[in-house]
Amino acid sequence: QKEVEQNSGPLSVPEGAIASLNCTYSDRVSQSFFWYRQYSGKSPELIMSIYSNGDKEDGRFTAQLNKASQYVSLLIRDSQPSDSATYLCAVRMKEAGTALIFGKGTTLSVSS
Amino acid sequence: GAVVSQHPSWVICKSGTSVKIECRSLDFQATTMFWYRQFPKQSLMLMATSNEGSKATYEQGVEKDKFLINHASLTLSTLTVTSAHPEDSSFYICSAGRAGGTGELFFGEGSRLTVL
Numbered sequence: 665q666k667e668v669e670q671n672s673g674p675l676s677v678p679e680g681a682i683a684s685l686n687c688t689y690s691d692r693v694s695q696s697f698f699w700y701r702q703y704s705g706k707s708p709e710l711i712m713s714i715y716s717n718g719d720k721e722d723g724r725f726t727a728q729l730n731k732a733s734q735y736v737s738l739l740i741r742d743s744q745p746s747d748s749a750t751y752l753c754a755v756r757m758k759e760a761g762t763a764l765i766f767g768k769g770t771t772l773s774v775s776s
Numbered sequence: 777g778a779v780v781s782q783h784p785s786w787v788i789c790k791s792g793t794s795v796k797i798e799c800r801s802l803d804f805q806a807t808t809m810f811w812y813r814q815f816p817k818q819s820l821m822l823m824a825t826s827n828e829g830s831k832a833t834y835e836q837g838v839e840k841d842k843f844l845i846n847h848a849s850l851t852l853s854t855l856t857v858t859s860a861h862p863e864d865s866s867f868y869i870c871s872a873g874r875a876g877g878t879g880e881l882f883f884g885e886g887s888r889l890t891v892l
Contacts, residue, residue, distance in 0.1 A: 696879045707782075707869050707886040708820070713878060752819065756879060761825060761833075763810050764871075764881055768819040 666691065666757050670767035679776045683740040687753030687767055690734070696756035697729055698764060699738045701749045708752055712738065743774045778804050778874050782884030789860055790892055796856045797887045799870030805850035806872035810881065811843075814867040826853040826870075860891040 667690035677683045685699075696715055700708035714720045714727040714736065726739040736755075740747055750771045754764040779802040789795050799809055807828045812820040824845055825833040832845035842864075844856040853872075857864055867888050871881040 698880055705888075707883040710880050710882070713880050715878075754881075762808060762873065762879075763822050763825055765822065766812075766820040 666765045668753055668755050668765050668767035670751075670753050670770050672768055673771040674773050675770055676773045676775065677743050679743060679745060679774055681743050681774075683743045683747065683772055683774070685738040685740075685751050685753075685770050685772070687736045687738075687755075688734055689736070689753075689755045689757070689765075691755065691757040692731075692734060694731075694734075694755045694757050697727070697736045698754040698756075699725075699727060699736075700752040700754060700766075702752055702769065703749045711751075740772075743772075745774050745776045748772055748774045778802075778872070778882040780870065780872050780882045780884040782870055782887055784887055785885055786888050786890075788890045788892065791861055792859055794856055794858045795860055795889060796854055797868055797870075797889075799853045799855070799872075799884050801851045801872050804872075804874050806853075807850060807875065809847060809853040809870055809872045811845065811853075811855050812869045812871065814869060814886075820869065823855075828853075857889065860889070862891045865889055865891045 699711045702708045712727045720727045724741045728737045750769040752769045753767040781800045809826040811823045826847040828847045847853040869886040871883045
């Protein structure tokens, strides 16, 4: 069974705060994890990928992976109104071959 | 990142007609492309995996005779929605990844289909 779970939100944070987005997945042997951002009416754009346990930082974004807990998260520091979007967690699962399985997404709203 | 282009961006058609959507990888060759469908406020649902030179692999519940996929070259995959009905109205998005890349998929702009 291929499942990626996310809290749909909305998650509301003030400008400058840290936004924390969480994701769990069902396939214990999954090896590749991705965060995409999707603005309304647009296709997803890749923000980060992570493959190993621990943290991976890229600018204001930090992805965290814990394979034992089957959990991946995305932190957005110094949140900006332009970060307001839906954030999709995607996992490459063995059952799906090389395709990505997506969660339903978490809607983030950053207020100025 | 890699560039994936999709056409058309918007299409409106009458019920019972067929619609073709093209997906092109512009700066790399893609032996495999993926077609997703997204209904309003829902996630991307994988419809099928398009394989160059062979038959597509469809996900459970997706009708292969209704959603025809052709991947005739390393840079082009097409999705044809046959005998479209209003319930087929959705956002269709293709994606592809670079061979030898780190596994991320790059998405086309998406095609919004409205069936009247």
